Amino acid sequence: MTARMLPHERIDEFVARLMQSAEVVAPRRVEVADVFYGPVSSPGEVAWDYGTAIEPLKRFLLPQRETMLRFSTDGGLKVEAECDERERVFLGVRCCDVTGLGVMDAMYGGDIPDPYYMSRRERSTVIALTCLEAPEETCFCVCCDAGPFLTEGYDQQWTSLPEGMLVEIGSERGEALARANEDLLAPAELDQIAARYRLAREAEKTFGDFKSYIAGAMAKLSMNEVDPEVWEQAAMRCTECGGCTYLCPTCSCFTVTDRMNGSEGVRERHWDACLNNCYAREASGHNPRPERSDRLRARFFHKISHQWAERNGRQACVGCGRCVVGCMAWAHMPAVTEGIRRGVMT
Amino acid sequence: MSNPYLPKIASIQKVKPETYDTTTFTLQLDDPTERKAFQYRPGQFVELSVFGAGEAPFCISSSGHGRDTFDLSVRKVGRVTDALHEMGEGGQVGVRGPLGNSFPFEEVEGKHILFVGGGIGLFPLRPQIQDVYRERDRFASITVLYGARTAEDLVYRDELEEWQQQEGMTCLLTVDVGAEGWTGNVGVVGTLLQKVEIDVPNAVAFVCGPPIMIRFVVQDLSGMGFGEEAIVTTLERHMRCGIGKCNHCMIGDKWVCKDGPVFTYRQMKAMTEFEE
Numbered sequence: 001m002t003a004r005m006l007p008h009e010r011i012d013e014f015v016a017r018l019m020q021s022a023e024v025v026a027p028r029r030v031e032v033a034d035v036f037y038g039p040v041s042s043p044g045e046v047a048w049d050y051g052t053a054i055e056p057l058k059r060f061l062l063p064q065r066e067t068m069l070r071f072s073t074d075g076g077l078k079v080e081a082e083c084d085e086r087e088r089v090f091l092g093v094r095c096c097d098v099t100g101l102g103v104m105d106a107m108y109g110g111d112i113p114d115p116y117y118m119s120r121r122e123r124s125t126v127i128a129l130t131c132l133e134a135p136e137e138t139c140f141c142v143c144c145d146a147g148p149f150l151t152e153g154y155d156q157q158w159t160s161l162p163e164g165m166l167v168e169i170g171s172e173r174g175e176a177l178a179r180a181n182e183d184l185l186a187p188a189e190l191d192q193i194a195a196r197y198r199l200a201r202e203a204e205k206t207f208g209d210f211k212s213y214i215a216g217a218m219a220k221l222s223m224n225e226v227d228p229e230v231w232e233q234a235a236m237r238c239t240e241c242g243g244c245t246y247l248c249p250t251c252s253c254f255t256v257t258d259r260m261n262g263s264e265g266v267r268e269r270h271w272d273a274c275l276n277n278c279y280a281r282e283a284s285g286h287n288p289r290p291e292r293s294d295r296l297r298a299r300f301f302h303k304i305s306h307q308w309a310e311r312n313g314r315q316a317c318v319g320c321g322r323c324v325v326g327c328m329a330w331a332h333m334p335a336v337t338e339g340i341r342r343g344v345m346t
Numbered sequence: 347m348s349n350p351y352l353p354k355i356a357s358i359q360k361v362k363p364e365t366y367d368t369t370t371f372t373l374q375l376d377d378p379t380e381r382k383a384f385q386y387r388p389g390q391f392v393e394l395s396v397f398g399a400g401e402a403p404f405c406i407s408s409s410g411h412g413r414d415t416f417d418l419s420v421r422k423v424g425r426v427t428d429a430l431h432e433m434g435e436g437g438q439v440g441v442r443g444p445l446g447n448s449f450p451f452e453e454v455e456g457k458h459i460l461f462v463g464g465g466i467g468l469f470p471l472r473p474q475i476q477d478v479y480r481e482r483d484r485f486a487s488i489t490v491l492y493g494a495r496t497a498e499d500l501v502y503r504d505e506l507e508e509w510q511q512q513e514g515m516t517c518l519l520t521v522d523v524g525a526e527g528w529t530g531n532v533g534v535v536g537t538l539l540q541k542v543e544i545d546v547p548n549a550v551a552f553v554c555g556p557p558i559m560i561r562f563v564v565q566d567l568s569g570m571g572f573g574e575e576a577i578v579t580t581l582e583r584h585m586r587c588g589i590g591k592c593n594h595c596m597i598g599d600k601w602v603c604k605d606g607p608v609f610t611y612r613q614m615k616a617m618t619e620f621e622e
Contacts (some may be wrong), residue, residue: 026379068351076437079397081349111606112589115347222619256586260398267401268352272592280594281423283402286557288597294619298596301618308600334347343539 003188007164008182017041019059019182022087023204025060027053045091051135052320054096056249057090058104065270066182068116074263083119092129095147096320099125100249102153107252125173132199133206138321140334141202143212145174146318149200159196166196208336210324214317219338222306226340231293233345234336236327238292242273244332247322274299300336350589353395353440354380359415361435368466369431370419381414387448388473389426389580389608393588395440399429402586404472406444409477419469419501435599445588446607448535449474449578454550462563463489464535464555468492468501469579471554482514489542493520493535527608535559536566545569553579564611574612581607
């Protein structure tokens with residue numbers, strides 16, 4: 001599976017072909033500067049020069065609210081499930097978000113696959129877009145082995161070179177897509193592949209304002225050696241808004257609720273947030289995590305402990321920096337990992 | 347891809363009130379093929395749907411031996427259980443499962459078996475008590491210690507009487523708060539441990555009850571010399587999916603639904619969120 005070159009002037013044609021057989025989800029400029037991933041209606045809509053998208057990709061695979069079952073209680077109970085079977089191409093996705101998908105895959109796949117997530121995921125093609133420099137000052141993928149270039153997890157990885165996009169192939173699906181469009185592609189030259197590695201090294205040097213000491217925090221969390229004061233201090237700041245969990249590419253907790261209209265009903269699932277007071281509260285009123293500090297500890301343990309990294313194949317922070325942007329209380333991943341390391345929140 | 351969220355339809359065969367706020371519902375899956383395939387072990391649970399009210403996890407409270415129905419004993423305490431208590435015989439519900447792991451059985455063969463239950467913590471222990479008693483020749487002895495807040499809170503009253511009378515089993519009861527008409531023991535369930543002879547090195551204890559009861563009984567048992575592997579409990583947590591996806595039941599690095607609900611005391615101690 002060799003790398004190819006896609007000349008700049010042929011990119012729109014490539015995207016147009018993708019759009020013929022699939023929904024193409026790509027970065028789009030929604031407001032002046034706000035970029036969101038969303039379905040594009042023409043190749044010109046793709047914002048190739050964006051920094052990061054305001055939200056990760058997860059809502060396309062795990063919608064904020066989705067119907068799991070439809071049921072009818074009229075004349076004998078009937079229950080049906082439905083799955084989304086759209087073909088999708090995720091195009092121009094930042095490496096952190098591609099890595100986040102990998103974590104979600106581990107959570108929603110496994111020995112009991114989640115049919116709603118997996119039916120979408122199996123029909124998805126992922127084309128990553130590398131970062132030639134840190135897109136935002138809040139980016140810290142370099143601390144998380146999640147960018148600015150990837151070595152795995154994508155179907156194709158595109159890097160913008162002066163003469164076009166270098167197309168790296170990461171899977172059979174990515175290779176099949178290249179083969180189907182071979183007339184638009186040329187084999188990549190060795191010096192173009194060398195340029196990709198040079199650009200990756202240079203890109204890494206542009207990160208650094210926000211560091212996240214994942215490894216050190218992971219060791220302390222995993223051994224249960226975090227000073228409890230750190231959680232108390234983080235809890236004083238956190239307002240339990242749940243923003244970090246909704247913006248996180250790997251936060252995937254959900255809750256389930258039934259809604260009825262006469263004898264017809266639906267069972268829906270909604271994103272949930274482990275920081276919410278009621279998250280673990282039982283019907284009896286007993287709450288195993290009554291304090292916000294308990295909930296913060298549980299969240300960070302799930303994100304970056306060695307125990308969960310082992311279960312998910314890697315730790316769950318990808319350094320996208322969205323929690324840094326979204327947290328109004330400075331209780332985001334880099335702040336907390338530094339707090340864990342120092343034994344005090346600064 | 348099979349859908350683990352899709353419930354099977356079951357009908358309520360029997361409704362038996364246990365106490366003022368608990369009821370045992372006997373369920374049978376409607377589809378004969380599904381009914382036959384529904385094999386479970388003591389300790390496992392199901393996700394029960396009362397469509398429109400929602401879904402919640404309940405331990406299966408009867409042995410599966412020789413019957414194609416199963417019991418769920420339920421306290422009326424929230425939206426789903428309120429709606430369930432409104433239903434009568436013939437009512438249709440949804441069932442997913444059996445889910446979770448189960449109590450060790452073959453592994454504890456030859457041992458003295460001690461059950462310590464508090465309140466509705468007897469629900470998940472009952473299938474194991476029934477199975478162990480049925481095959482009592484395979485175990486050295488069977489002891490059931492059961493306590494509830496008041497005499498009105500004791501569940502399975504008929505069966506408790508049988509257990510107290512039948513050969514091959516010791517069953518002692520207690521209530522936290524005595525009242526007129528109660529002539530039995532008064533005190534928390536841990537106090538019953540002093541009233542029975544237990545060959546601790548060859549015994550295994552199955553414990554279930556409210557969190558505070560579990561904590562004190564585990565302390566008592568450890569004090570008596572029970573090893574961490576010889577104390578087995580079953581935990582409950584708020585759950586949505588029952589299959590390790592929604593994460594509500596997570597304790598440290600474990601899902602109660604998928605890694606449990608049955609854990610040894612050693613496993614519980616290894617959970618980073620566990621409080622002694």
